[in-house]
Amino acid sequence: NCTSDNPRGALVVLEGLDRSGKTSQASGLLSYLEGQGILAELWRFPDRNTCVGQMISSYLSNKSELDDRTIHLLFSANRWEKRTLMESKLRSGTTLIVDRYSYSGVAFSSAKGLDIEWCKGPEKGLLAPDLVAYLDVPPEKAAERGGYGGERYEQLEFQKEVAQHYEMLHDLTWKTVDACLPMEEVAKQLREIVMDCIANCQKGKPLTELWQ
Numbered sequence: 001n002c003t004s005d006n007p008r009g010a011l012v013v014l015e016g017l018d019r020s021g022k023t024s025q026a027s028g029l030l031s032y033l034e035g036q037g038i039l040a041e042l043w044r045f046p047d048r049n050t051c052v053g054q055m056i057s058s059y060l061s062n063k064s065e066l067d068d069r070t071i072h073l074l075f076s077a078n079r080w081e082k083r084t085l086m087e088s089k090l091r092s093g094t095t096l097i098v099d100r101y102s103y104s105g106v107a108f109s110s111a112k113g114l115d116i117e118w119c120k121g122p123e124k125g126l127l128a129p130d131l132v133a134y135l136d137v138p139p140e141k142a143a144e145r146g147g148y149g150g151e152r153y154e155q156l157e158f159q160k161e162v163a164q165h166y167e168m169l170h171d172l173t174w175k176t177v178d179a180c181l182p183m184e185e186v187a188k189q190l191r192e193i194v195m196d197c198i199a200n201c202q203k204g205k206p207l208t209e210l211w212q
């Protein structure tokens with residue numbers, strides 16, 4: 001637990017379908033926070049720089065085949081390998097803006113037909129986000145946005161399934177932002193909910209774990 005002299009950072013997760021604008025919004029948000037003098041870093045999952053991340057990257061670019069449960073566990077392991085660092089950053093006062101997290105893990109794998117509770121299992125004990133900002137865009141709209149990059153999951157029918165599975169994951173930390181609004185409006189709404197969340201963490205909101 002932190003004291004008022006040592007306020008912790010906030011764990012802010014951005015979620016949404018492929019092409020929902022998460023990555024652009026995440027970097028805009030980081031610049032904004034830095035401009036406000038807030039210590040912040042941008043993270044993303046999968047983190048393709050680790051050995052596990054390279055296996056994931058090869059799977060996503062269709063260079064390797066893996067069983068659905070195997071890839072699910074690799075995505076999860078990729079978060080576990082960053083957990084210690086994540087906790088120490090947060091406790092030392094750095095806010096983390098994380099582009100995708102366990103919610104992607106569960107939504108994408110359960111969209112393939114895996115049991116949702118089974119999918120949540122390996123995520124239990126990871127740090128719970130203080131805010132999940134869901135950039136909501138209809139799958140058809142996302143598909144029209146400059147095309148997909150050709151990775152494994154970037155197909156309209158599959159993204160429709162993912163959208164439905166994301167809906168099953170709404171919890172108290174979840175805030176939906178209409179990602180069809182102009183970029184600047186989305187950015188403004190994000191800034192508001194994120195600043196609110198950072199303030200709550202500074203006031204002593206405890207750091208908790210996922211899905212216990």
Ligand code: TMP
Nearest residue numbers: 018045046075100101104105108109153
């Ligand atoms: P990216 O495009 O944000 O790098 O994500 C790569 C793909 O991996 C994207 O289609 C979502 C998917 N994904 C999962 O299936 N499980 C996960 O745990 C994560 C983080 C991403």
